[in-house]
Amino acid sequence: MDFENNKSIYLQIAESIRERVVGGVYPAGEKIPSVRELAAEMGVNPNTIMRTYTELQTMEIIDNKRGIGYFVKPEAPQLIMEGKRKNFFEKIFPEFIRQAGLLGITASQLKTRIDQLHQVKK
Amino acid sequence: MDFENNKSIYLQIAESIRERVVGGVYPAGEKIPSVRELAAEMGVNPNTIMRTYTELQTMEIIDNKRGIGYFVKPEAPQLIMEGKRKNFFEKIFPEFIRQAGLLGITASQLKTRIDQLHQVKK
Amino acid sequence: MDFENNKSIYLQIAESIRERVVGGVYPAGEKIPSVRELAAEMGVNPNTIMRTYTELQTMEIIDNKRGIGYFVKPEAPQLIMEGKRKNFFEKIFPEFIRQAGLLGITASQLKTRIDQLHQVKK
Amino acid sequence: MDFENNKSIYLQIAESIRERVVGGVYPAGEKIPSVRELAAEMGVNPNTIMRTYTELQTMEIIDNKRGIGYFVKPEAPQLIMEGKRKNFFEKIFPEFIRQAGLLGITASQLKTRIDQLHQVKK
DNA sequence: GTGGTCTAGACCACC
DNA sequence: GTGGTCTAGACCACA
Numbered sequence: 001m002d003f004e005n006n007k008s009i010y011l012q013i014a015e016s017i018r019e020r021v022v023g024g025v026y027p028a029g030e031k032i033p034s035v036r037e038l039a040a041e042m043g044v045n046p047n048t049i050m051r052t053y054t055e056l057q058t059m060e061i062i063d064n065k066r067g068i069g070y071f072v073k074p075e076a077p078q079l080i081m082e083g084k085r086k087n088f089f090e091k092i093f094p095e096f097i098r099q100a101g102l103l104g105i106t107a108s109q110l111k112t113r114i115d116q117l118h119q120v121k122k
Numbered sequence: 123m124d125f126e127n128n129k130s131i132y133l134q135i136a137e138s139i140r141e142r143v144v145g146g147v148y149p150a151g152e153k154i155p156s157v158r159e160l161a162a163e164m165g166v167n168p169n170t171i172m173r174t175y176t177e178l179q180t181m182e183i184i185d186n187k188r189g190i191g192y193f194v195k196p197e198a199p200q201l202i203m204e205g206k207r208k209n210f211f212e213k214i215f216p217e218f219i220r221q222a223g224l225l226g227i228t229a230s231q232l233k234t235r236i237d238q239l240h241q242v243k244k
Numbered sequence: 245m246d247f248e249n250n251k252s253i254y255l256q257i258a259e260s261i262r263e264r265v266v267g268g269v270y271p272a273g274e275k276i277p278s279v280r281e282l283a284a285e286m287g288v289n290p291n292t293i294m295r296t297y298t299e300l301q302t303m304e305i306i307d308n309k310r311g312i313g314y315f316v317k318p319e320a321p322q323l324i325m326e327g328k329r330k331n332f333f334e335k336i337f338p339e340f341i342r343q344a345g346l347l348g349i350t351a352s353q354l355k356t357r358i359d360q361l362h363q364v365k366k
Numbered sequence: 367m368d369f370e371n372n373k374s375i376y377l378q379i380a381e382s383i384r385e386r387v388v389g390g391v392y393p394a395g396e397k398i399p400s401v402r403e404l405a406a407e408m409g410v411n412p413n414t415i416m417r418t419y420t421e422l423q424t425m426e427i428i429d430n431k432r433g434i435g436y437f438v439k440p441e442a443p444q445l446i447m448e449g450k451r452k453n454f455f456e457k458i459f460p461e462f463i464r465q466a467g468l469l470g471i472t473a474s475q476l477k478t479r480i481d482q483l484h485q486v487k488k
Numbered sequence: 489g490t491g492g493t494c495t496a497g498a499c500c501a502c503c
Numbered sequence: 504g505t506g507g508t509c510t511a512g513a514c515c516a517c518a
Contacts, residue, residue: 008517009310022224045518081225088221096218097239099210103203111233117219130493156505167495172507180302188375189503189505252508278490289510294492311490311518329469340462341483343454346388347447355477361463374502411503490518496511503505 001042010051013042017056018080021072028074032062123164131166132173139178140202143194150196154184245286253288254295261300262324265316272318276306367408376417379408383422384446387438394440398428 001016003009020026032038035053039046053070056062060079062070073079100110123138125131142148154160157175161168175192178184182201184192195201222232245260247253264270276282279297283290297314300306304323306314317323344354367382369375386392398404401419405412419436422428426445428436439445466476 005308005310048518084221085225088225088227092218092221093235094239096214097236099206099214103207103210107236110236113215114219114229114232170494186371186506188371191505292509308491313490325469328465332465332469332471336462336465337479340458341480343450343458347451347454349454351480354480357459358463358473358476361460414503
């Protein structure tokens with residue numbers, strides 16, 4: 001795995017774990033890789049993974065069973081999706097519109113573009 | 123002036139100067155405030171402004187005349203706009219679409235939303 | 245380390261690092277000393293080294309891995325040599341010839357001199 | 367007149383005056399332009415010219431007749447040429463050779479180049 | 489441990 | 504007056 005350099009690695013990893021959770025790679029209720037395993041997979045210092053897991057724990061995405069490992073909390077997938085939704089409509093979308101406005105891009109131009117790359121289904 | 127906490131002050135100032143340039147507050151070819159002046163206005167250390175100016179100089183936004191001060195380069199406004207435009211279409215827009223896709227937001231939903239907040243003109 | 249007085253310390257250090265890179269002291273791809281280490285070695289303030297490293301980074305000579313340190317970019321040695329070569333043929337050489345011309349020094353005189361100090365191999 | 371930005375303007379002007387002296391534009395013994403005249407011609411602050419003249423005065427290139435102006439000293443042309451000659455053989459030439467050596471440029475390559483741009487007469 | 493940012497204050501060369 | 508460099512020292516986020 002390679003990382004962008006302007007975001008902290010532990011947050012990039014946290015994001016990728018969240019995507020694995022919503023994508024079903026790490027199913028709700030199941031154990032996720034140990035700190036050392038994931039560190040090896042990612043080619044990263046275990047401390048960094050530790051930090052990621054702590055972060056995800058305070059976000060209530062995973063929890064820890066002592067001596068056993070970390071597990072995806074049952075409600076995690078919904079929680080993640082909600083979070084993303086909220087972030088999208090409260091931050092990303094308005095910022096997107098603001099930037100478009102600054103550049104003098106009109107609504108109809110935007111809509112045309114959206115239709116063009118219909119990565120989003122009608 | 124007060125600053126957000128997750129971006130470095132000198133970069134926030136750089137951004138605000140770029141906006142002043144495109145907004146015509148600092149017209150192309152004209153002198154911008156001296157390091158010390160701006161430091162006073164912003165309530166920061168002159169070194170911080172120095173860093174901002176150095177940054178803007180390597181970006182070819184401003185230019186130095188020895189012993190006189192920094193000046194907006196003639197091409198600066200276009201250069202800034204181009205940069206923003208590029209960033210928008212290559213980074214912000216695709217990421218926006220990707221996120222929308224992940225959330226299962228349809229194109230028509232997006233378009234409706236855009237019409238709602240018509241901060242962007244038809 | 246002691247420095248000449250008419251060039252800034254941070255640039256002199258940058259130059260010496262470039263020479264260490266082309267000389268193989270800091271091999272391509274390898275880590276260079278940490279900011280604090282080098283500051284100690286050179287007897288200067290860490291900020292000064294920081295400035296050097298920032299400069300070298302914008303020149304694409306070195307590269308940063310978060311929390312680990314700075315590394316010589318793989319292409320650095322060639323890049324440095326190319327830069328020197330370009331500088332030589334576009335700046336130093338013509339200026340040299342111009343000065344010789346002003347002094348009325350003939351080509352054959354120059355060639356004689358070159359042979360004399362055959363620091364340059366035949 | 368436009369200036370390079372990494373050398374002080376007053377020294378660049380001093381150099382251009384020296385060239386005018388050896389070129390006969392300002393003949394030995396004659397008056398040179400007043401501070402204000404030259405400042406106007408060069409598009410520069412009179413203080414800067416003042417500094418240039420002071421510099422040239424300490425180098426014994428020009429001298430000052432109070433209330434009248436600055437004059438080229440009779441021996442100036444020879445003195446300038448000597449200075450250039452010395453500088454050339456003690457500084458420029460050895461540095462030139464050193465750089466060529468670092469780049470692995472051989473003596474014969476240099477000589478070929480010199481013949482090519484025979485701005486220097488045979 | 490690593491770099492990154494910021495402040496305060498100094499000194500200098502230059503216009 | 505202008506910028507440019509340097510130091511000392513602090514604090515922070517990150518690996």
